[in-house]
Amino acid sequence: MSGADIDPERLGIERTRSETPPQGEGKNRGDLWMQCGTGDKPALVAEWWWDGSEWEPIPVAMYLDQLSARDVQVDAAVIGLLCAGIIRSSSFTTADGLVGFDKSAFWAKDEEGNTLFKATGDGVHAVGGLQTASSGDRVQLSQTLIEGTKTGGLQGIGDDKTHPYWLIWGTHSDEFDRLSMGTSPQQPQFTAVASREGDSASMVAGRVNLAGGSINMYTSKVTVNELPAGFKDYNPSSYLGWSADYEDYNGATRLYKRAGVYFLELNIKVRTGVVPSQKTIPVVRLDPSIMPDHSLDVLAYGTSYAMGRFHVFGPGESQPQGTISIGTPNTTANFFSGQMFWAEAR
Numbered sequence: 001m002s003g004a005d006i007d008p009e010r011l012g013i014e015r016t017r018s019e020t021p022p023q024g025e026g027k028n029r030g031d032l033w034m035q036c037g038t039g040d041k042p043a044l045v046a047e048w049w050w051d052g053s054e055w056e057p058i059p060v061a062m063y064l065d066q067l068s069a070r071d072v073q074v075d076a077a078v079i080g081l082l083c084a085g086i087i088r089s090s091s092f093t094t095a096d097g098l099v100g101f102d103k104s105a106f107w108a109k110d111e112e113g114n115t116l117f118k119a120t121g122d123g124v125h126a127v128g129g130l131q132t133a134s135s136g137d138r139v140q141l142s143q144t145l146i147e148g149t150k151t152g153g154l155q156g157i158g159d160d161k162t163h164p165y166w167l168i169w170g171t172h173s174d175e176f177d178r179l180s181m182g183t184s185p186q187q188p189q190f191t192a193v194a195s196r197e198g199d200s201a202s203m204v205a206g207r208v209n210l211a212g213g214s215i216n217m218y219t220s221k222v223t224v225n226e227l228p229a230g231f232k233d234y235n236p237s238s239y240l241g242w243s244a245d246y247e248d249y250n251g252a253t254r255l256y257k258r259a260g261v262y263f264l265e266l267n268i269k270v271r272t273g274v275v276p277s278q279k280t281i282p283v284v285r286l287d288p289s290i291m292p293d294h295s296l297d298v299l300a301y302g303t304s305y306a307m308g309r310f311h312v313f314g315p316g317e318s319q320p321q322g323t324i325s326i327g328t329p330n331t332t333a334n335f336f337s338g339q340m341f342w343a344e345a346r
Contacts, residue, residue: 021048021055032058057102135159221344228260228344239287245271246283249335255290260344262290266310267337268326275302277331280311284324291322292342300326302333310338 015032016022019042022033031050036042048055093100099108105120118125129142140157153169167185171178176195182188192201222230234255236248249269256263268283275281295314302308308328313319326336 131157140164222260224260230257230260230344232257234290239290241285241287243283247271249337252337257344261341262292262344263339263341265337265339266324267335269335274331274334275308275326275328275336277328280325280327282319282323282325285320286312286322286324288322293345294342296340296342298338298340300328300336300338302328302336304332306330306333306336308333308336310336310340312340312342 013030013032014028015034017034017036019036019038021035022031027050029050029052033048033050033055035045035048037045047058049058050056097109098111101107105118107115107119108117109115116126126141129140131140131142132138137156137158139154140161141152141154143152151169151171153167155164155167155169157164164185166181166183167188168179168181169185170180176193178194179192180188181190187204189205190201190203193199217231219230221228234257236253236255239255240248240253242248246268249267252265252267254263254265264286266284292312292314295317296310296312298310300308300310306328308326311325311327313321313323313325315321319325328336
């Protein structure tokens with residue numbers, strides 16, 4: 001039988017051509033309604049079949065099923081006509097009803113009727129996931145059980161899909177947004193979090209290697225095991241306030257921080273005469289942002305082998321905290337030098 005030989009009436013199919021569906025009794029399962037438009041030469045809008053209780057859009061699987069039930073052998077021309085009918089009716093469903101398309105989308109469902117895949121003008125929605133291959137090592141975009149919660153992510157998997165060998169996933173809540181990457185869903189090696197308290201990032205591994213010709217860290221505070229470990233060089237003139245009678249000797253004073261420890265190489269000079277003996281004289285004060293939280297005493301060495309003492313005042317002493325004084329037993333020196341250091345406050 002060829003497409004040109006198709007005669008629905010010979011096949012026991014009653015065909016109705018109208019704008020509205022046929023009403024009343026006399027309809028049998030498999031009857032056709034060719035829905036047409038209006039006008040002198042109405043165009044075919046869609047084709048429907050009677051399933052015994054209502055009119056349904058014609059899916060090709062059902063159409064073939066009806067022909068097969070009547071022992072009709074069809075050729076390629078017939079299939080072409082059926083496909084044209086599908087295009088006109090904008091509908092197709094497989095025999096099990098799990099895959100098809102209609103005017104809204106192309107879709108696939110599971111046996112419970114839940115949509116697994118849907119492609120519409122708004123995009124592609126794949127609930128089950130997308131894979132780059134059906135077996136072997138491949139990339140999969142899907143929902144994965146991570147830390148006890150179903151989470152969407154991208155992962156590399158092998159034949160054992162329950163054990164991905166790398167993952168990229170994200171989580172979201174009212175409190176924070178988090179992006180994680182790693183080789184284990186339970187302990188990601190890289191995590192970035194944005195929350196109300198600010199942004200943070202972490203890297204966790206048994207061993208972390210950093211290699212490069214130059215590695216720079218731009219931050220105001222670095223800690224190791226919760227202990228400060230920052231590195232910085234300071235301009236002394238911005239952090240030291242000199243008293244009226246004293247000054248930095250030849251610009252030799254240095255202030256820097258290494259591994260969370262402040263170092264002050266202090267070099268002072270009295271502007272006129274020599275440093276008075278037997279007195280404690282305030283000469284400079286540290287900026288509050290870097291001052292120690294306790295008092296310090298260090299040796300000071302002056303000209304002509306003079307000896308003295310630098311004292312850094314702590315909380316509750318006779319001078320404001322962070323004030324540095326010089327004391328010497330003789331009057332032969334107009335210059336003193338000494339080094340002191342203290343840990344950065346936590």
